[in-house]
Amino acid sequence: xxxxxxxxxxxxxxxxxxxxxxxxxxxxxxxxxxxxxxxxxxxxxxxxxxxxxxxxxxxxxxxxxxxxxxxxxxxxxxxxxxxxxxxxxxxxxxxxxxxxxxxxxxxxxxxxxxxxxxxxxx
Numbered sequence: 001x002x003x004x005x006x007x008x009x010x011x012x013x014x015x016x017x018x019x020x021x022x023x024x025x026x027x028x029x030x031x032x033x034x035x036x037x038x039x040x041x042x043x044x045x046x047x048x049x050x051x052x053x054x055x056x057x058x059x060x061x062x063x064x065x066x067x068x069x070x071x072x073x074x075x076x077x078x079x080x081x082x083x084x085x086x087x088x089x090x091x092x093x094x095x096x097x098x099x100x101x102x103x104x105x106x107x108x109x110x111x112x113x114x115x116x117x118x119x120x121x122x
Contacts, residue, residue, distance in 0.1 A: 005022055005054060010053060010057055012058055038056070053081070079099050
């Protein structure tokens with residue numbers, strides 16, 4: 001069975017693009033689109049990788065990441081954050097919260113695949 005990826009993103013076009021890219025490469029992709037219950041969804045799904053948008057309805061990706069790092073520990077779940085805001089302060093806040101990889105939108109298909117493969121291989 002392929003590796004499990006959980007994508008928490010609220011933009012339908014991004015969900016569709018990432019799901020297509022990764023499923024074509026053999027990944028099982030589950031999606032969720034709000035921050036309200038995202039922590040519980042991650043804990044229930046137990047994915048091999050979490051792709052998390054920074055700006056979500058209900059709770060920010062940074063807040064979700066902080067809670068996950070407190071409950072799961074830093075090395076237990078690789079997390080890649082996506083954001084349309086690629087400023088240095090956003091990147092620093094994500095790194096401080098415990099992100100493994102930070103990617104700005106828009107991204108290329110090759111860039112997404114490479115990042116996912118690296119995160120799960122390490």
